[in-house]
Structures are given as C-alpha cells and as structure tokens.
Amino acid sequence: MRSKGISKTFESIVAILSMLTVFIIYFSAKQTIPDFEVINREMKAFTVMKTLVENNEFRQWVLANDTEMLENKILTMMPADINYEIKVCSPDCSKPNVTSENMYSVNYIVAGDVKDFRPRQIVLYMWT
Amino acid sequence: MSRTSGQGRLYSTCGHDMWMMSMRIGNIVINKKRSKGQVFIILSIIIIMVMVMLKTGLNISQIMENKRYLESGFEQMQFQNIKNEALKTVQISYNKNITNNLDSFMRFARQITSSKAMDLTGIVVTASYNHSTAPYVVNVTMLNMLGTEISYLNITFNTSSAEFTRVTDGMIAQATFTGNYETMDHIMTLYYNTSTANSTDYVTIPFNTGKSKLTAFFDISLKSDRSEQRDVFNETYIL
Numbered sequence: 439m440r441s442k443g444i445s446k447t448f449e450s451i452v453a454i455l456s457m458l459t460v461f462i463i464y465f466s467a468k469q470t471i472p473d474f475e476v477i478n479r480e481m482k483a484f485t486v487m488k489t490l491v492e493n494n495e496f497r498q499w500v501l502a503n504d505t506e507m508l509e510n511k512i513l514t515m516m517p518a519d520i521n522y523e524i525k526v527c528s529p530d531c532s533k534p535n536v537t538s539e540n541m542y543s544v545n546y547i548v549a550g551d552v553k554d555f556r557p558r559q560i561v562l563y564m565w566t
Numbered sequence: 567m568s569r570t571s572g573q574g575r576l577y578s579t580c581g582h583d584m585w586m587m588s589m590r591i592g593n594i595v596i597n598k599k600r601s602k603g604q605v606f607i608i609l610s611i612i613i614i615m616v617m618v619m620l621k622t623g624l625n626i627s628q629i630m631e632n633k634r635y636l637e638s639g640f641e642q643m644q645f646q647n648i649k650n651e652a653l654k655t656v657q658i659s660y661n662k663n664i665t666n667n668l669d670s671f672m673r674f675a676r677q678i679t680s681s682k683a684m685d686l687t688g689i690v691v692t693a694s695y696n697h698s699t700a701p702y703v704v705n706v707t708m709l710n711m712l713g714t715e716i717s718y719l720n721i722t723f724n725t726s727s728a729e730f731t732r733v734t735d736g737m738i739a740q741a742t743f744t745g746n747y748e749t750m751d752h753i754m755t756l757y758y759n760t761s762t763a764n765s766t767d768y769v770t771i772p773f774n775t776g777k778s779k780l781t782a783f784f785d786i787s788l789k790s791d792r793s794e795q796r797d798v799f800n801e802t803y804i805l
Contacts, residue, residue: 453610460614464621471626472633481640488647529677545644545678549651552658555667557651557674 479520480544483562486515487546491560500526500548500558512562523563531561541565638793641684645788645795648675648686653801656692656782660805664780665692665707665738672711672786673736679788687713688786693723693754693771694805697778700746704771708739711786712760719758723771733758747773769800778805 490496490511499507503526513522521538525531534541546560655671656664668690676686690709695702704723710716716733721741728741754769769783780803787796 449604450606453606456607457610457613461617464618471624472630474633474636477633477636477640481636481643484640484643484647488643529674530681545682547647547651547675547678549654549671550658552660555655555658555663555670557655557671559674559678 476542479517479564480542483512483516483544483564484546486512487544487560487562490515491546491548497548497551500560501551501554508560520564520566525561525563526558527561528556528558531559534563534565536563536565538565634792641788641790641793642795644679644682644684645797648679648786648788649784649797649799651675652690652784652786653782656780656801656803664694664782665709668692668782669709669738672709676711682790684788684790685713686786686788687711688784689756689758689767690786691754691756691767691769691783692780693769693783694780695773695778696805697776700775701744702747702773702775704743704745704747704773706741706743706754708733708756710735710737710739714760714762716758716760719756722755722757724752747775749773749775767798772802779803780805 491500496508496511499511505524505526508526509522509524512524516522521536523534523536525534541563542565543561543563546562548558548560550556550558652668652671652675655667659667672686672690679686688711690711691706693704693706695704706721706723706728708719708721710733713735715735717731719730719733719739721728721730721739723743724745724747726743726745728743730739733739750773752771752773754771756767756769758765767783767785769781771781772779781800782803783798783800785796785798787794789795
C-alpha cells in the first residue's frame with residue numbers, strides 16, 4: 439500500500455517535471471510581439487509629407503523654414519493622440535528638448551528650387 | 567464521501583475527485599482504481615499540448631515577417647524620395663552647375679540616410695551638349711559614390727573613349743568627346759572596376775543636331791539590414 443502511494447507520488451512529480459521542462463525549453467526564448475504602431479505612424483507621416491511636397495506652396499514653406507505653416511498643414515493630417523514637432527534643417531537637426539524615451543522621427547528630403555538650390559530635410563519628431 | 571486512506575488524503579489536496587473518474591482518452595481507458603498517478607501524466611500531456619498549440623497559433627515569426635515587409639516598404643518610399651528629388655535637382659539647376667548641384671544633393675542624401683543606418687551608394691553621370699555647329703562637344707561627368715575607390719574607369723562614346731584610374735569615393739571624373747554626331751540615340755558605355763566588382767552601365771544619349779540637351783543617369787542603391795533597393799534610371803532635358 440505504501441509503495442503504491444510512493445509510486446503515485448513519483449508519477450505526479452514526473453508529470454510536473456515534464457510540464458516544467460517543456461515550459462522552460464519551449465517558452466524561455468524571449469520573443470516579444472513586434473510593435474506595428476511606430477512603423478505605421480512613420481509611414482503615415484512620410485506619406486503626408488510626400489503628398490504635401492508635391493504642392494509647390496508647401497515646398498516654398500520648407501525652403502523658407504516656415505515651420506509654423508508646415509505644422510499647421512501636416513498636423514491636420516496626422517492623428518492627434520501623440521505629440522509632434524517639425525524641423526527643417528540642412529543637414530543636421532537638433533532634437534526637440536523632450537525627455538520621452540519613446541520618440542522617433544521621419545525625414546523627408548527636399549531638393550530646393552531654382553532660386554535657392556540648397557537641399558533640406560523636413561524632420562517630423564513624434565513622441566508619446 | 568469518506569476518505570480514510572492515505573491515498574485519499576494525498577489526492578484530496580488537489581481539490582478534485584479525479585481518482586474517482588473512469589477516463590477515456592482515445593483508446594486508452596484509465597481504470598478508476600489504478601489510474602491515480604497516470605491522471606497527472608495525462609493531464610500534463612494535455613496541458614503541454616494546449617501550450618504548444620497556443621504558441622503555434624500566435625505565430626510570432628509570421629508577425630515579424632510582416633513587420634519586416636512593412637519596414638522594407640518604408641525604405642522603398644525613402645528611396646523613391648531620393649530618386650524624385652535627384653531628378654528635381656537636375657530640373658532646378660537648369661544648366662547651371664548641374665554636376666556640382668547633383669554632387670551636393672547626393673552627398674546630402676547620403677548623410678541623411680546614413681543617420682538612419684542606411685547606405686546610399688552608386689554612380690551619377692551627366693552628359694550635356696550645346697547647340698553648335700559640327701564638330702559637336704559632349705561633356706560627360708561621373709560622380710563616384712560607391713563608397714569605395716574605382717581603380718579603373720573607361721567611358722566610351724561613339725568611337726572615342728576616356729580612361730581614368732583611382733577615382734576615389736566622392737570624386738568626379740570629367741571627359742569631353744568631340745565629333746560629327748548624327749541625330750540619333752548614341753549609347754555611352756561606362757566600364758569600371760573596384761576592389762570587389764566589375765560593372766558596366768549603358769547610357770542612352772539622344773543626340774539632336776541644333777539642340778542643347780542634358781542627360782542625367784543614375785545607378786544608385788539604398789541598403790540596410792532589412793532590404794536593398796536599387797534602380798538604374800535616366801532623364802533627358804532640353805536646355
């Protein structure tokens with residue numbers, strides 16, 4: 439009777455150990471589910487800038503470094519649930535003075551025009 | 567239900583009366599009297615199968631693949647931006663410092679892309695001629711932005727050719743061809759080799775006597791860890 443009890447206990451221990459082993463081996467590899475939010479926002483921002491730059495007026499605002507007009511135009515086409523800042527630079531932009539770790543940016547290159555050849559980049563910073 | 571035996575107490579700690587059941591899984595029938603230990607093993611197998619099925623159903627690798635596909639598409643959009651603005655550079659230059667402006671633009675684009683961990687490389691060629699009487703003069707420039715030195719470069723137009731050695735990254739090679747060219751499409755051949763590869767590009771130059779034209783030719787690529795975009799394209803403008 440006693441040896442039967444021990445064998446049952448042993449079997450239950452084997453069951454628990456086998457579960458644990460599978461769990462550790464199969465689930466231990468660190469696999470985080472990829473975040474689509476950032477890439478989707480980047481693509482959205484890029485498409486907005488591409489569409490706007492095709493308009494010559496928008497290109498003139500870029501060349502004039504008129505970030506207020508650019509912001510007005512771009513932000514009406516972007517989701518309102520995150521923060522944005524737009525900069526126009528040639529070539530390097532200083533990052534906004536924001537402490538968020540979740541900040542990313544999208545660059546769009548603009549070639550200039552007949553009067554002012556210098557190429558610029560529009561950088562749209564986004565953070566939550 | 568009275569449980570006085572040691573076994574009864576052991577299993578009652580699980581909070582279930584599993585040992586009282588007669589289980590049938592597939593063709594295996596577990597006898598209620600002899601199955602107390604096996605139930606745990608069978609349950610563990612079932613739980614393991616459920617866990618494996620859950621993880622397989624999640625299919626993280628497919629999700630990762632989808633994300634890579636999106637990122638690659640985004641890089642393609644950025645590459646298209648560079649191509650469009652490079653051509654825009656030629657248009658706005660309108661026969662004024664086209665080579666320098668293109669050089670400046672490509673360096674700028676390269677700087678921007680490298681800050682995003684992407685590598686913009688390639689060659690940019692311009693060929694221009696002005697309306698004049700024969701013999702006609704065709705000016706050719708080639709900007710090396712392959713990221714490496716061109717050890718040997720040969721530019722052939724019609725029956726003439728120009729040779730260069732050691733064209734470093736960022737350097738512009740210039741050649742002039744003079745001849746009595748007919749109104750037709752002429753093919754200019756660029757053969758070059760670097761320490762890693764040999765390459766040949768063919769540039770079509772539509773020649774019209776009595777007109778001034780500029781042909782801009784690009785063979786550029788944008789590489790990153792995720793994808794590689796490459797395109798060979800050219801545009802001809804009347805000056």
